[in-house]
Amino acid sequence: MYKMRKPESATKNNSMSSSVNTVAMGMGSVVKLRKGLWSPEEDERLMTYMLSNGQGSWSDVARNAGLQRCGKSCRLRWINYLRPDLKRGAFSPQEEELIINLHSILGNRWSQIAARLPGRTDNEIKNFWNSTIKKRLKTSSLPSDPSNVDNIPVESSKLELSGFMAFNETAIKSMCMDSSSSSSSSSSMQNILTNISYDLLPIPDLTMYCPAIPGSGFFHEPTYYASHQGMNVDGCMVGRGGDHDIFMPPLESVNIEEHLTDNERGNANQKDLLNRVSSDHNNNNNNNNNNNNNVDKMGEWDLEELMRDVSSFPFLEFQVE
DNA sequence: AAATACAACAACCGCAGTGCA
DNA sequence: ATGCACTGCGGTTGTTGTATT
Numbered sequence: 001m002y003k004m005r006k007p008e009s010a011t012k013n014n015s016m017s018s019s020v021n022t023v024a025m026g027m028g029s030v031v032k033l034r035k036g037l038w039s040p041e042e043d044e045r046l047m048t049y050m051l052s053n054g055q056g057s058w059s060d061v062a063r064n065a066g067l068q069r070c071g072k073s074c075r076l077r078w079i080n081y082l083r084p085d086l087k088r089g090a091f092s093p094q095e096e097e098l099i100i101n102l103h104s105i106l107g108n109r110w111s112q113i114a115a116r117l118p119g120r121t122d123n124e125i126k127n128f129w130n131s132t133i134k135k136r137l138k139t140s141s142l143p144s145d146p147s148n149v150d151n152i153p154v155e156s157s158k159l160e161l162s163g164f165m166a167f168n169e170t171a172i173k174s175m176c177m178d179s180s181s182s183s184s185s186s187s188s189m190q191n192i193l194t195n196i197s198y199d200l201l202p203i204p205d206l207t208m209y210c211p212a213i214p215g216s217g218f219f220h221e222p223t224y225y226a227s228h229q230g231m232n233v234d235g236c237m238v239g240r241g242g243d244h245d246i247f248m249p250p251l252e253s254v255n256i257e258e259h260l261t262d263n264e265r266g267n268a269n270q271k272d273l274l275n276r277v278s279s280d281h282n283n284n285n286n287n288n289n290n291n292n293n294n295v296d297k298m299g300e301w302d303l304e305e306l307m308r309d310v311s312s313f314p315f316l317e318f319q320v321e
Numbered sequence: 322a323a324a325t326a327c328a329a330c331a332a333c334c335g336c337a338g339t340g341c342a
Numbered sequence: 343a344t345g346c347a348c349t350g351c352g353g354t355t356g357t358t359g360t361a362t363t
Contacts, residue, residue, distance in 0.1 A: 037331070037357080057348070075349075076332065111351060122351075123331080130353095131329055 034068045038077055042067055046074055047082050080121045087119025091128055099125055100133060 034042075049065035055078075058071030067074060091099070095117060102113045110122035110129075117125065 035333075059348075071348080072334095072350095073332080079350095080331075108352065126352075127330055135328095 033070055033073075035073070038081075042069070043077070043082060046077060050078055050082070051084075076123075080123045083121075085119055086121065091120075095120070096128075096133065099129065100137070103129065103133075 038046075045065050045067055046061070049061060053061075053064070055061070058075045060071075061067075062069050062071045062074045065074070069077075098117060099113060102116055106112045108126075110126045114120050114122040114125050
């Protein structure tokens with residue numbers, strides 16, 4: 001079920017949902033900055049601006065698009081709601097499973113998790129986790145909450161998770177905790193993975209996560225990613241699995257849009273996108289699954305493909321040094 | 322029908338990291 | 343070296359719709 005808020009007009013400022021702050025803008029001018037829910041008019045302005053000008057400085061976006069919002073608010077709205085590649089609607093069971101698994105490695109690094117779920121935002125995943133999964137896990141029959149690495153019993157080297165085997169406990173903890181040895185969580189993860197040698201961890205432990213990572217050279221590449229060279233350029237090979245080398249792309253956010261050419265970006269049907277904005281606002285209870293543009297399709301197809309792949313991968317042996 | 326509780330979601334806030342002058 | 347602006351992230355709060363009493 002996907003609930004939408006009742007839209008409100010940009011012209012009225014009622015209640016907390018659209019308060020107004022005044023901010024000095026230099027040259028003696030004062031601009032009133034709106035806060036709270038976005039109106040359809042604001043959405044359309046931002047969408048139109050972004051589609052025709054692309055992303056620049058967010059404060060410039062706010063100013064140039066004629067929005068009485070701070071840049072930060074514009075950024076958030078674009079990333080979490082208006083972005084063309086967003087997949088809307090309920091999380092599929094596969095996505096849910098993926099989130100649980102990724103969370104067991106990455107913890108609350110929502111942006112990192114989101115980077116592995118095409119079309120989903122960190123905010124969306126975070127909300128989903130806090131409102132749904134967390135409760136479900138709490139009431140489930142699992143002996144401990146897999147989301148909390150601290151709860152993993154010392155004796156248990158493995159944790160059964162939804163039919164998959166999770167990483168070896170040590171590896172999981174290292175990945176989650178190792179922030180001192182590197183400047184970023186991504187390189188931390190890479191460090192861990194590159195330090196895994198080949199005799200201890202069963203390969204399914206690793207493959208469980210690889211498919212979630214766009215650009216992994218591990219499986220036959222989804223054509224979408226394969227067609228955008230450069231996705232793997234910075235990837236690092238973390239191991240070999242039989243005939244397959246295992247590539248981990250950098251764990252920084254893999255932003256699909258960044259890899260589109262200008263033409264490809266332009267091909268995103270602007271009319272469709274604008275329609276989506278207005279239809280979202282018009283249908284309070286709308287998820288956009290009916291809106292079968294390629295952008296929406298891509299995420300679904302990708303996930304299904306990945307889940308198929310993981311189920312067929314052979315078992316191998318890995319080891320933590 | 323009204324009141325209340327709950328779930329789901331949107332958006333804000335504060336902080337940290339980064340780049341630049 | 344310092345200060346500032348900008349960006350991104352994660353935690354938190356507020357709003358709204360729905361279910362329940």
